[in-house]
Amino acid sequence: MTAGRRLFAWLGAALLAVALTACAGLPTSGPVNPGRAPGEAEGSQEVFFRPVGPLPGATPQQIVEGFIRAGSAPGAGARWERAREFLAPDFRSAWRPSAGVIIDLENDRVPVETGEGLVSVSLTVVGTTDARGSYQQADEAATTLSYELAQQDDGEWRITAAPDGVVLDRALFPSVFHEYAVMYFSPGWEYLVPDVRWFPTTTAATSIVDALVNRSKSDWLDGAVFSAFPEGVEARPTVPVSAGVAEVELTESVLASDTQALDRMQAQLEASLATANVTAVQMSVDGTPLEATAAPVRSTRIPGAPLVLTELGFGYLAGDELEPVAGLTDVMTTVDPVAIQTSADRDLAALLLRTGEVARVRDDRTSVVLDERAGLLDPTIGPGGGVWSVPREDPSALRVFPLAGEPIDVEGAFPDATGIEAFSLSRDGTRLAAVVTAGGRSVLWVAGVGRGADEGAIVLDEPLLLSVLGGSGVDVAWLDDQTVGVLVRQDDTTVVLEQAVGGPGTTVVAPRDAASLAGGTSLSNVRLRGEDGALYVRRGSTWQQAAAGIRVLATQQGAPQ
Template sequence: MTTAGFTRVTRTGRRAAAAAVLAAVCLVAGGCTSLPGDSSPQVVRSFSPAPSTEEEIAPTPGQEPDLLLRDFFTASGKPTQKHQAARAFLTPSVAERWDDSAATLILDRIDLNAEPGASEDNISYVVRGTVVGKLETGGVFTPENASYEAKMELSRTGGQWRISALPPGVIMERTELRNRYTPQELFFFNPSGRMLVRDRRWVYNGQASLDTALLSLLMEGPQKLLAPGVVNDIPPTGVFAGYEQGVYGFTGFEDLDSDERHRFAAQVVWVLARAGIPGPYRVQLDGTPIDPDHLELSVEDVAEFNPNAQAGTISPLYALKNGSLSTIDGYTVTPVPGPLGQSQQVESADVSSSGGVAAAVISRGSGDSKVSELVLGPVGGPTTKVQEARTLTRPSFEYEATAVWSVVDGRTITRIARSTSTGEMSQIEVDSSVLSGQSPDGPGEPISVLRLSPTGVRVAFIRDGSVWVSTVSRPKPGDRAIANATEIAPALGDTALSLDWLQDGSLVVGTSSPATPVWHVETDGSSLTPLPSGNITAPVVAVAASPSTLYLTDAHAMLQLPAAASAAAFWREVPAVQGTRAVPVVAN
């Protein structure tokens, strides 16, 4: 259901059954593109298509009805020319009427069961599965978790079986989505205009011109879930005119100033570069080079906006051990100078290396008498109490420590910032009404973990053991609001205990599940992959990530794993804290 920007993913067997998914997915006709979208990318280059490497899928003479139906679902993964390949499996009259644009649903698997009463020339099948997502306009994947059931009828026509009745829309298995489509990235700016934010889209592999398809999508703006949190300087009159004579041409950009032109150049260059399209790139706005000083652009010309810049940085590692904050350097663990290294009451902490500041929750007492204090201060220096409550979640810094977020008593999200004019600390309540609006009988499940993304545009959190991602909007200067909250990993049930952001915008999630204690989760919910777990003992109560290394705390110790490790790798104890149960804190 969707209510005021809130997307709720129902859980099969755990929550009430979901309503039918009614997503309008418009696939462009004619074969010029195969992105789910409302408009056709304009391909004006001279193009000679390479020989297709895809296997042609078509009915075979004498094919049995169940096998023909299986091949139909496989052919449905080819969206070109309004699913021409799939229509070959339908009777002529049904092929003309089939509405393939009604929805594109992604199922975990497709099960077929024949209904009783089949005759020599007619047979019906019940198609069942679990909807894990839908592919929407512009290649946007939206996670779902609902049961699917439909009836399909087949008739023998001219001695061959063909589908004679089916519901509107397209269904395909998740494996077929990955076989036929590839996730790509568009980029838009965070509100400061200093950082590029990833906008993940699924693009059909059979695209004749990937670059023109991506740039056409860029011109349509960010997906609706992300839009409230990013800046889109592309003018309403802006049009991608296509690729001709080695130039990517755009029109309708007359009013952009030099800074806006440079930022748009960064969007174009990084979209193309991340898609593997080799540079340098010639880009013109209204017939003139986008940068008069550079007729050709490369990633070096827009390096300050590199979305992977953190990959080459060193993120200092800290640990919470016996209630105190310590630095870790190789085999050495050293308490930080000042109160945080001596407290023995630190419950959680975050460190901003870019801002040179630490935030920590210090807890005293227990049960009904427990009191939690949020303190701030320079790393290794004196701290100041800025907030007090019965419980506070682990603090999370915005980029460069411009503000810190926490959740009071599991319900109220707060943002504390220092005034640039007076230097005084101010606290606001983040508008999270979109979260409580889904529960008519109360404020909804409490938030146990909250982490801001590196760009500050997204926030991930855990409620009632489920993983959510939302966009941070700015209704007016100084205010913040949670927009478009979406549960992205319903398959985990209510087992999630900890999470953190990875450099590529995905998440690592720790759980209470002994079988699969730690997961890698894509931000759009399209993929959940268990990470190596052979020597992890659940529960995984803390996770953290640097560009090169993953860290976690399980039932026994603080462990580490190279970020690029194979599925067969083993986690190792962090040498400096071997034999003790510490909690990792990676400074970003």
């Protein structure tokens, strides 16, 4: 392995450690980045760059600078032919641009000629992607890349050794690489769960199918989700798309799959490729179409109206009226909650009571106290009705209270965390987002929810760092299947961080007294509750008060099907 390749491999492993030891903060000024409209894929507009090739008489430093700039042009088939023009002929086939991306700050690049035919470039790294397209945030880590060059027979300098992968400025990255969701199933085959990857737009369909069928899931999700594609089934190297229809050629071993498995494969392919604007998918073997209909899956969308508790009762707020929730509205008058999260079917809710206890209520108007430990956080509820609860000062003491049976202590809960400020389970039940204190700072983690070796055991996989918060986390909620919202207090400012799971995040300044948040029907539909009971909704770059007297702004884990 060359020194350059070792450096790139090292970067992916080192980013988590760097992020927990360097200083950073969330921006509290600058332009507001609005969320996507419903159904709109981020980076859906393709942008193509045409950097110039090597100029006659260019110095080694100029060749390296041009080579790095050429990383913005993957070209047809993502072969990076323009970048290869800067390489010596013997090195062109050895360089692997698909190894990943280093995302940096272009203005911080410092190229230096360290000797004859030797150039080093200092970078400020803000993120990376690996060969699978998985994104990892960095905390503006400084690193150096080394390049070797030699004069060719015509006297021109060309690169003879360079790190694999490409380097892209943070502003260019989402234009050259777009965000795509590779879809897997939740346990029970009920939900589709996105595993976000970043691929060049020129090879989106082929890259998505390759990731889904031929490659492994992201490490942090490995134990939490499942694929209908069995081991041994592979997809052919290219996926042609004509008139919106993708042709996915599979190996013969798929013929051993039954109808149910084929339908699930079809569902995964259709949902995954839809993020690349593919409207239909045809699976085939040796050119013979396979008969399959996408298996039905459950949606995680929630209603548009906010779900609140006021002095009038509990229900969906429409103007000055409350639409009650059958069964649950009545039981809320018998308890005194300060936090509420309802199940997707609205037959259960997890509560934090004013007494500090965690309880579960049912739509049969009954309630039961589950957890009486001191310092409990707002609980979260899973698809099976299990209520998750944890003390603020003891993150490892995470516990699940199932509908039947004894409480379950979660294995591997929040390693190395000394405190936890807020947490929430994704609506499909496969991922747990948490704001924890680690390394003396407040960070946002997400971990896959897996099953242990013992029957009924629940395990949190190794967490993925999503963001280092420049303040204290006040509340956290899933805004959609792949975005976590965090309310962050920074000195005299409060911001909402909208953090993509597997991508960069954006921040929006929020009302100073915001105390809780909840998702809506889209990213631009986030709701906030102020300490005085005001309900705020976002209108473009500003927040407007929509109601008053809100005692609790509830979060929802979906809607009845």
